[in-house]
Amino acid sequence: MVNKQSKIPIYYQLEEAIKNEINARGMEPHSPILSEREYAEKHGISRMTVRQAINNLVSQGILYRERGRGTFVSEQKFEQDISQLTSFSEDMRKRQLIPSTKIIKMNECTGPSAIHDKLKLKQTDVIYEIVRLRLANDEPIALETIYTPKKLVSELKDHHIETSFYHYLETTLGLSIKRGFQSIEAGLANSEEVTYLKIKKNDPVLIMHRISFLDDAAGTPIEFVKSIYRADRYKFNIEMNR
Amino acid sequence: MVNKQSKIPIYYQLEEAIKNEINARGMEPHSPILSEREYAEKHGISRMTVRQAINNLVSQGILYRERGRGTFVSEQKFEQDISQLTSFSEDMRKRQLIPSTKIIKMNECTGPSAIHDKLKLKQTDVIYEIVRLRLANDEPIALETIYTPKKLVSELKDHHIETSFYHYLETTLGLSIKRGFQSIEAGLANSEEVTYLKIKKNDPVLIMHRISFLDDAAGTPIEFVKSIYRADRYKFNIEMNR
């Protein structure tokens, strides 16, 4: 039921109520929910408020409308889940593997300038360069180099980056990552990569570059990452819309 | 200006008007547009109608709001372009390259069964197997094998697949592709790939598998594709949300 005295907006309460209704009653895809006028009367609220709730659920892919017929429960709700920007740790857990990390190197630097440009920094700004070996079930999977501006992540300690850098950014620093741009190419392992990844010289590898941006008005770059993945242990999975 | 007599919804006319305003005046990112009340008065319409127009532009990533301050022009407008499922031809044109195609092989078959499973077909259903060499500016980029059910694409002729298979599906057959699932891995070129792609044995390649689904209630699989890309000429670019 909707509480009109609550500080929580009515349309939001109704969103939750409708979602509960769908789950609690185990409503099948394509089954109709109440009409907008019925919800309005049932809760003693305006139809426009009901529409706001339903609009939100439609854009979340939970409901769909058909003019003249009604509003119905959607088939699936992948929608938001498509092509999510995920950290290595999240990625591995999705694959039912246990992620771990070995820090190879962490230092502050002011170069190279190409990195400054990508991160939209001044040449004098200090950048952290972090090299980590990423493992899954204790087997080396990827060698990863992160560049991130010191002024955004303050004083980084080993324990901040021993598990998930994203988790540290989002939970401890309260930074919100909005989107990232990735490129994926193929190459052959060089001697440094061979050592850490325990593969042979000239074995194929996947080379991923990523730049991620914060969810602020300016879209501030927060990290530039280069990762080398073992081709025999890793492939990228991407779900795409058209 | 908005025409209240038109059959085109006012909120939609206003959307177009605001977009024009931004472009025509060359408004910079972060510059404010008129307030909701100002648009309402200027066009003699209700504020709620103005809000509907602005809401749409916000969800398209063209504007953003700040409570108590106003509504502003967004930095970029990547919008829906995120992680779009694109055909080879579309992909190349985006990169300012001229795509072309050489058909290597096209035949009907009823195997292998793994393909039938992926396309959710009966073992007796006929599948087209199409092998095409994809070029950009006349240079070979990828060797592509498509499996697609004959019953969905009817009688395929060479000229249907000499340019864009997606274009044929969507324009001639009126099929609408909704989403696809891709995997990307790295490998070394085998002897067949070497010949067509004009690279050397054991050069690195990108191996892409894709399965695409139609925009119908059942989400019918329409194609299973395996593509081998030259690593020295191609990399995947992906934009992702979080």
Place this chain on the structure above:
DNA sequence: GAGTGGTCTAGACCACCGC
């Protein structure tokens, strides 16, 4: 305090669907 976006109301007319 003046202006902004956020929420909400109680109506209205329309186009469309299914019976």
Place this chain on the structure above:
DNA sequence: CGGTGGTCTAGACCACTCG
């Protein structure tokens, strides 16, 4: 025909920002 969603109105009060 009655019911649905789609659009629209002319107000209202709120929380927030900024000078």
